Amino acid sequence: GNSVTQMEGPVTLSEEAFLTINCTYTATGYPSLFWYVQYPGEGLQLLLKATKADDKGSNKGFEATYRKETTSFHLEKGSVQVSDSAVYFCALSVDSNYQLIWGAGTKLIIKP
Amino acid sequence: GAVVSQHPSRVICKSGTSVKIECRSLDFQATTMFWYRQFPKQSLMLMATSNEGSKATYEQGVEKDKFLINHASLTLSTLTVTSAHPEDSSFYICSASGGKGGYTFGSGTRLTVV
Numbered sequence: 395g396n397s398v399t400q401m402e403g404p405v406t407l408s409e410e411a412f413l414t415i416n417c418t419y420t421a422t423g424y425p426s427l428f429w430y431v432q433y434p435g436e437g438l439q440l441l442l443k444a445t446k447a448d449d450k451g452s453n454k455g456f457e458a459t460y461r462k463e464t465t466s467f468h469l470e471k472g473s474v475q476v477s478d479s480a481v482y483f484c485a486l487s488v489d490s491n492y493q494l495i496w497g498a499g500t501k502l503i504i505k506p
Numbered sequence: 507g508a509v510v511s512q513h514p515s516r517v518i519c520k521s522g523t524s525v526k527i528e529c530r531s532l533d534f535q536a537t538t539m540f541w542y543r544q545f546p547k548q549s550l551m552l553m554a555t556s557n558e559g560s561k562a563t564y565e566q567g568v569e570k571d572k573f574l575i576n577h578a579s580l581t582l583s584t585l586t587v588t589s590a591h592p593e594d595s596s597f598y599i600c601s602a603s604g605g606k607g608g609y610t611f612g613s614g615t616r617l618t619v620v
Contacts, residue, residue, distance in 0.1 A: 430550070436555075438540065438601065439552075496611055
């Protein structure tokens with residue numbers, strides 16, 4: 395079946411550190427891949443997405459590349475800020491299916 | 507872990523009728539509930555945020571009279587799609603905060619209006 399696995403949190407980093415949050419998936423067909431972010435007290439927001447292999451999604455300094463060979467969509471940022479503290483969710487959506495398959499979420503804490 | 511039970515998982519209704527979707531937090535108190543809508547192969551769209559005992563806050567462009575949200579208790583929130591039309595057909599999902607995991611999603615409801 396379809397599934398998403400992302401690294402457990404919380405992940406605690408110092409400001410300006412390099413961030414990687416791992417996400418791997420299993421899916422039939424050709425899924426679209428998403429990263430969502432939820433800041434404290436707010437709803438989910440789409441951070442970035444990629445719809446086919448080798449696509450790179452990017453937004454707000456975050457990047458993720460759709461790697462079909464490794465079935466991965468790792469989230470990266472070169473220099474994190476305190477304001478990046480949030481919960482990050484990796485998700486996939488498969489052809490002909492409405493439903494998003496979610497990772498468990500990774501809480502990111504950035505310390506000044 | 508924290509569990510949110512959402513039902514029904516699928517519903518088909520006739521145009522002009524109303525449909526109620528329930529989300530229950532089974533083992534924690536959901537102080538805040540988020541309701542989302544998703545179109546095929548697209549991202550989620552936040553519809554509204556509700557806090558227990560108070561009126562929901564709707565996102566811009568979401569009709570509050572059409573999508574009625576009730577969050578009367580710490581374990582139950584409902585979304586009622588009133589006078590449904592085919593363009594309301596979509597996937598609706600709730601997410602609750604308050605459990606140890608931070609945010610927990612329901613399994614979603616696929617609504618088809620015919």
